[in-house]
Amino acid sequence: MTERTSEKRAKTRASSTRVTGHGESGAGGNVVAAGKPHASKQGGDAQRPRLLILIVAYNAEASITSVLDRIPEIPDVEVEVLVLDDASQDETFSTADRYQSCRYPVVVMTNGKNQGYGGNQKIGYHYAIERGMDFVALVHGDGQYAPELLPQLLTPLKDKECDAVFGSRMMVKKDALKGGMPLYKFIGNQILSRAQNSILGSGLTEFHSGYRLYSTAVLRKIPFGLNADDFSFDTEIIIQLLESGATIRELPIPTHYGDEVCHVNGTLYALQVIKASIMARIQRAGLFYNPRFDVQRDRSDLYKPKLNFDSPHTKAVNAVAPGARVLDLGCGRGHISQALRDKGCHVVGVDFQVDPTRCDEAIEHDLNKGLPALDGRSFDYVVMLDVIEHMNRPEALVDDLKAFLGQHPETRLIVSTGNIAFAPVRLSLLLGSFNYGSRGILDMTHTRLFTEKTLKRLFQDRGFDIDWTDGLPAPFPLAVGDTALARFLLKFNRLLIKIWRSAFAYQIMIQCKPRPSLAWLLERARSTSADRRNAA
DSSP states (O other): OEEEEEOOOOSOOOOSOOOOSTTOGGGOOEEEESSOOOOOOOSOOSSOOEEEEEEEESSOTTTHHHHHHTOOOOTTOEEEEEEEEOSOSSSHHHHHHHOOOOSSOEEEEEOSSOOHHHHHHHHHHHHHHHTTOSEEEEEETTSOSOGGGHHHHHHHHHTTSOSEEEEESSTTHHHHHHTTOOHHHHHHHHHHHHHHHHHHTOOOSOSOOOOEEEEHHHHHHSOGGGSOSSTTHHHHHHHHHHHHTOEEEEEEOOOOOOSOOOOOOHHHHHHHHHHHHHHHHHHHTTSOOOGGGOOOSOGGGGGOOOOSSSSHHHHHHHHSOTTOEEEEETOTTSHHHHHHHTTTOEEEEEESSOOGGGSSEEEEOOGGGOOOOOTTOOOSEEEEESOGGGOSOHHHHHHHHHHHHTTOTTOEEEEEEEBTTOHHHHHHHHTTOOOOBSSSTTBTTOOOOBOHHHHHHHHHTTTEEEEEEEEEOOOHHHHHOSSHHHHHHHHHHHHHHHHOHHHHOSEEEEEEEEOOOHHHHHHHHHHHHHHHHHHO
């Protein structure tokens, strides 16, 4: 890159566009909050916040000086301007480099090789983070988005009301057409935005505006550097914000279409953004993984209770008799323990960390080291849901269970695990992909994988008899919400399981009982013999 800084701060500017009304923060706005909004700023700061105005430019020789001229005074903010030319074929870099009239310091750089619209943004955001900026505003070098609105758009960020502000041309739809947006683009924008909102469960009025302001704090939390280098970058960073729990504020902006050249292949762009949205939504269900979307706000969200739909949780709770003594191995956050206590059961919970309020006895223990000392206690049921796949040596744990339960052959062991033979995983493997992720069957924390046959064999070969086996559908309510669609998908998946369980069950569940140990049988023989002698 070539770099030059203009330190001159001119106090006059020639504004080529007059903008009124639409951009004012007092005009309302749309807030899309995946998490809780920030608390409002209290009082004044001794140090002014720092803003980088990032102007991405490609073949913008005719418009770049006008854009710089139109940058307004932004009160109570320390401002720096970065013009990032993406290896233009005209004199964009030289024109910006000679510019001397901006009221703020200007840094002009050019990429040695064209990085693409998204790639150019990545460099600018990295620059903002590296420079310790508090906020970064994306402005286009072709003048399509009015720099005059920067003070109004920045206000919600300064007041800590949100993590990002998007200028939306669709909050006042008729103005988009009045501003010269071609009808086909207007319709396409609306269709794509509605489709993406439906897929992602969001409520943005527009996904495709390039006028955006971010806090650098939220940019540090998301892997924007992994995003596409083309125009689908804008959709992917929205997905990352939504998945991370960031709060987005939309404010209306006017539309201006001039004689700028469009570098977007509309059909390809539409396919790319819809694909990205679908893949992100599927990733929530654990059926796909891409690290660029691995920005889940709260890892506890991965371990929600599944007690209100057809799942191992509901089946285990229903299978345990009221008032039973239960050992809950790998009890996690205690959702099952609490549900069993609600049935009058006495529950002993075992895990790395145990919530003692959700079980009768809490034992903190690493099951990779075997079973904890249970002091000769007996149980009616042992519940081990989605645990066996996390063990370094599942066979050793099953052997320990057999040694313990062999003395109590009436105990029932209930086990569930993901089904690696699930049809989507089979199809993925057929296509040459074996994609581990943050949740689901191919969770990165899983050390061993099972089919129905291999799970049953694991226990049968080590001295257990299988009472029953069942296949469970995918947790659609966690992926799409508790909706009519989720309920339909659960029923349809259950129907497919009846046809071909090993291929269409998302999880496999078994109940088994230990065969009596030799020590137990020997003791029973002695006791029976003594009884017979006494009777004779």
